[in-house]
Amino acid sequence: MNRPLRRVALACMVLFGLLLLNVNWVQVVKAEAYRDDPRNSRVLLRTYERERGPIAVLGQDGRRQAVAESTRTDGPLTWLRQYPGGASYAHVTGYYSLVYGRTGIERAEDDVLSGEADELFVRRLSDYVTGREPQGASVLLTLDPRAQAAAFEGLQGQRGAVVALDPRTGAVLAMVSLPSFEPARLSSFEPADIREYYAALNDATDDPLLNRAISKTYPPGSTFKVVTAAAALESGQVTPETQIPSPVLLDLPQTDSDLRNFGGSACSGETSTLAEALRISCNTAFGALGLQLGDDVLREQAEAFGFGDNDLRVPTSVADSRFPDDANAPQTAQSAIGQFDVRVTPLQMAMVAAGIANGGEVMEPYLVREVQSPDLSVLRTADTNLLNRAVSGDVAAELTRMMELVVAEGSGRRAQIDGVRVAGKTGTAQHAPGRPPHAWFIGFAPADDPQVAVAVVVEDGGNLGSEATGGALSAPVAAAVMRAVLGR
Secondary structure (H helix, E strand, C coil), X not given: CHHHHHHHHHHHHHHHHHHHHHHHHHHHHCHHHHHHCCCXXXXXXXXXXXXXXXXXXXXXXXXXXXXEEEEECCCCCCEEEECCCHHHHHHHHCCEECCCEECXXXXXXXXXXXXXXXXXXXXXXXXXXXXXXXXXXEEEECCCHHHHHHHHHHCCCCCEEEEEECCCCCEEEEEEEECCCCHHXXXXXXXXXXXXXXXXXXXXXXXXXXXXXXXXXXXXXXXXXXXXXXXXXXXXXXXXXXXXXXXXXXXXXXXXXXXXXXXXXXXXCCEEEHHHHHHHCCHHHHHHHHHHHCHHHHHHHHHHCCCCCCCCECCCECCCCECCCCCCHHHHHHHHCCCCCCEECHHHHHHHHHHHHCCCEEECCECEEEEECCCCCEEEECCCCEEEECCCHHHHHHHHHHHHHHHHHCCCHHHCECCECCEEEEEEECCCCCCCCEEEEEEEECCCCCCEEEEEEECCCCECCECCHHHHHHHHHHHHHHHHHHCC
């Protein structure tokens, strides 16, 4: 009789132990994950009882301008999230939704905006003791409102993205993705309206919820020739004046296919200098250069500019830009001109331009300038961090002079700014048979004292017949953003 009872007792003890383990797993180990899950409406509802901190930018007069803020209501939910920055800042701020949780900076900096960060513990304790109404901290972004407006206006009617950086620090001066959306409509207190608007956005073929600046990758096309040129110069095998093959057709090894110039055009002769090949964007010259250097050299150079960095955050996560592994000879030639399986975010190509502008040093990009507590004390200030040295100072200077020729005399003329030396590179990136290529521009200004580096991509914005069309839509947008930063 005792043996069956002992077995039952043992089974109950095991079950009770498993129950304790499960409770600890749910309430301790998984507590943070459940709390941060955007679907956790219970936690979300509680946060509406506290004033969420604003997300702001610095205006031209040095005053803070809120692009996201909370306003008091008379309803059961005390604080309503609103977005004075609207659609132009939507992909940066993200949204704070009763139904769909949070995205963008609203999610990445949620602990400080909600007042739950460890840095605000003393403030929370003081609020409890004094009975003061709790408040979240404010987040000040690095964005320049003039540059943001210029990028948003310049891209109107297009699908694409703009990223501008301060090459000296890595601060993001503009980040725009179009089409966009109105975050306030996802942050209302009307669940039915929120779901209807979200469904319309989610079903749209042009994907307005996607932040193309950091979450979508594209073939970079001819803008990647800057990376190929950097690899060639760094190798010591060529100088800007070295003659390299530039035939009408480049015979690719291991295949019956040939590499042609964009639109089937000829370059300046059977050979061209490296500087001239970049100015006229000669495919066959850079394909031949890729074959000469090899895929490992090109990949190492791309990674020095930030390709393959899976941990890059600004603080929102960034899609991985990549150069293909184990490319054969024909694939290497195609990759050298930014085709085959080379894929980049617009942020990555802005980092390429910024690295050259900054004497070869690529700075880690960041969007948050400062976090400030409700009593105006500074909790956190952004550090400037060196990500990589991509090229030597001498090579950066040579690339700058070559890119200046592209804007002064080549396909980038539409990026010219009166009284300012501009360095840049246009690109057209083929991506689907029968579709117009994507139009690219990367560059920086002033070339002799760089203060802004920019990358622009316009989806399906090029023309199948001319490399110059890569800059027709993208270069004027880049010029407008650079003028805005420079105050011209």
